[in-house]
Amino acid sequence: MRWRVRITVALGAGAVALAAALPATVSAAPRADDDARGADAGGRQIERVKHIVVMMQENRSYDEYFGQLHFEGQPASAPEPRRGNPDPTNPSGPRIRPFHQTAYCEVTDLDHSWNGTHLEWAQGRMDGFTAANVDPLDPTGSRTMGFYDQADLPFYYGLANTFGIGDRYFASALTQTFPNRFFLLAGTAFGHIRNDFPSGGGFTQKTIFELMDQASPPVTWKVYFAQFPFAGLFAYVQSHSAGHLVPISQYFTDAAAGTLPDVSFIDPIFLGKVNVENDEHPPANVQVGEKFSADVINALVQSPNWTSSALFLTYDEHGGFYDHVPPPRAAVPDSIPPMLLPGDTPGAFDRYGIRVPAIVVSPFARGHFVSHVVHDHTSILRFIEDRFRLPALTNRDARAHSMREFFDFANPPFMTPPVLPAAPIDPAHVQECNTLHP
Numbered sequence: 419m420r421w422r423v424r425i426t427v428a429l430g431a432g433a434v435a436l437a438a439a440l441p442a443t444v445s446a447a448p449r450a451d452d453d454a455r456g457a458d459a460g461g462r463q464i465e466r467v468k469h470i471v472v473m474m475q476e477n478r479s480y481d482e483y484f485g486q487l488h489f490e491g492q493p494a495s496a497p498e499p500r501r502g503n504p505d506p507t508n509p510s511g512p513r514i515r516p517f518h519q520t521a522y523c524e525v526t527d528l529d530h531s532w533n534g535t536h537l538e539w540a541q542g543r544m545d546g547f548t549a550a551n552v553d554p555l556d557p558t559g560s561r562t563m564g565f566y567d568q569a570d571l572p573f574y575y576g577l578a579n580t581f582g583i584g585d586r587y588f589a590s591a592l593t594q595t596f597p598n599r600f601f602l603l604a605g606t607a608f609g610h611i612r613n614d615f616p617s618g619g620g621f622t623q624k625t626i627f628e629l630m631d632q633a634s635p636p637v638t639w640k641v642y643f644a645q646f647p648f649a650g651l652f653a654y655v656q657s658h659s660a661g662h663l664v665p666i667s668q669y670f671t672d673a674a675a676g677t678l679p680d681v682s683f684i685d686p687i688f689l690g691k692v693n694v695e696n697d698e699h700p701p702a703n704v705q706v707g708e709k710f711s712a713d714v715i716n717a718l719v720q721s722p723n724w725t726s727s728a729l730f731l732t733y734d735e736h737g738g739f740y741d742h743v744p745p746p747r748a749a750v751p752d753s754i755p756p757m758l759l760p761g762d763t764p765g766a767f768d769r770y771g772i773r774v775p776a777i778v779v780s781p782f783a784r785g786h787f788v789s790h791v792v793h794d795h796t797s798i799l800r801f802i803e804d805r806f807r808l809p810a811l812t813n814r815d816a817r818a819h820s821m822r823e824f825f826d827f828a829n830p831p832f833m834t835p836p837v838l839p840a841a842p843i844d845p846a847h848v849q850e851c852n853t854l855h856p
Contacts, residue, residue, distance in 0.1 A: 477737025
């Protein structure tokens with residue numbers, strides 16, 4: 419059963435405290451991007467950002483979405499190589515090479531579990547993706563090697579060619595959705611390597627939401643959700659839901675009125691038919707997800723809040739899709755080891771996950787820019803902490819690069835909002851998706 423079915427039950431449960439103790443906050447430590455390259459002039463021009471919007475979609479690798487960006491408008495972005503992965507049905511034969519995926523809905527989901535992702539990573543060889551994704555509907559696992567380009571995702575390519583994109587932005591852990599989203603909100607997966615649910619209530623791990631409420635003055639925040647708020651898995655958020663957990667329709671109202679909070683998190687539709695679910699999780703129609711992102715971003719671009727905003731668009735993890743860049747070592751967040759079960763691949767939270775897209779949309783974003791600095795989800799967390807002078811939650815976010823190199827606060831390029839491409843939904847592909855997944 420997919421986690422989307424169970425989360426509605428979990429969010430309705432009482433907020434019973436779990437046994438795990440809360441970690442102490444960590445004082446912010448100097449990082450490499452606090453030098454002249456990344457720091458704003460005078461050190462605090464970051465405070466020109468009054469509204470931070472964080473939008474995390476689902477399960478796409480950098481190569482799958484932007485491996486062709488190098489050839490389609492942004493040569494500074496690393497191109498996807500042609501070497502491919504072995505054919506599991508003929509290991510000594512020709513390799514399965516990256517190919518243009520013309521279907522917008524996959525035949526079936528891909529492996530992005532702890533064990534599957536470690537197999538795909540293959541100790542840095544990045545050649546286990548096909549083997550990990552063998553399926554009766556795809557005996558060679560070839561769907562992992564498919565990619566999209568500008569013709570398929572015109573809004574995303576326009577966004578990447580206008581603002582800044584990072585081609586060394588990695589998921590936070592070599593595993594699936596929940597642990598990676600935990601890193602975004604808590605700076606750690608606090609031991610979880612699976613899509614685990616709290617027992618009888620919300621997780622008690624300390625999150626960015628406590629830090630924002632404890633600030634003086636408090637940092638205002640909302641989670642705008644299209645179906646259910648992922649942050650509601652945490653006990654603190656459950657107990658502070660009033661005025662903080664609101665439907666996505668309120669985001670569009672607040673953006674139009676210029677009343678966005680200091681920090682916003684956007685959650686898509688996580689569960690639905692392939693032409694309704696807009697989180698981009700396979701097998702959902704990728705153009706439906708792109709349209710949702712376009713609606714959210716265009717609402718911000720057209721908002722009175724635009725001139726003081728920064729939006730971060732990224733993906734929780736790679737979803738089983740191929741990427742050629744080996745994840746580097748990462749700072750261990752805390753002393754909590756992975757909750758390994760018998761048969762699990764040995765490992766630790768000492769390495770980033772597979773590379774995923776990350777785009778910064780802001781009037782202050784450097785135009786047509788590519789960052790090659792290593793980032794992960796805690797880099798967004800670190801940016802929020804830096805902006806509002808909050809302490810770090812764990813060793814991981816304390817040491818994260820805060821993505822300031824994406825910004826030019828002294829000479830903001832986009833105070834006049836740029837015109838972005840449309841995000842079409844092709845009717846023929848809608849029908850194809852309906853046929854494939856009735």
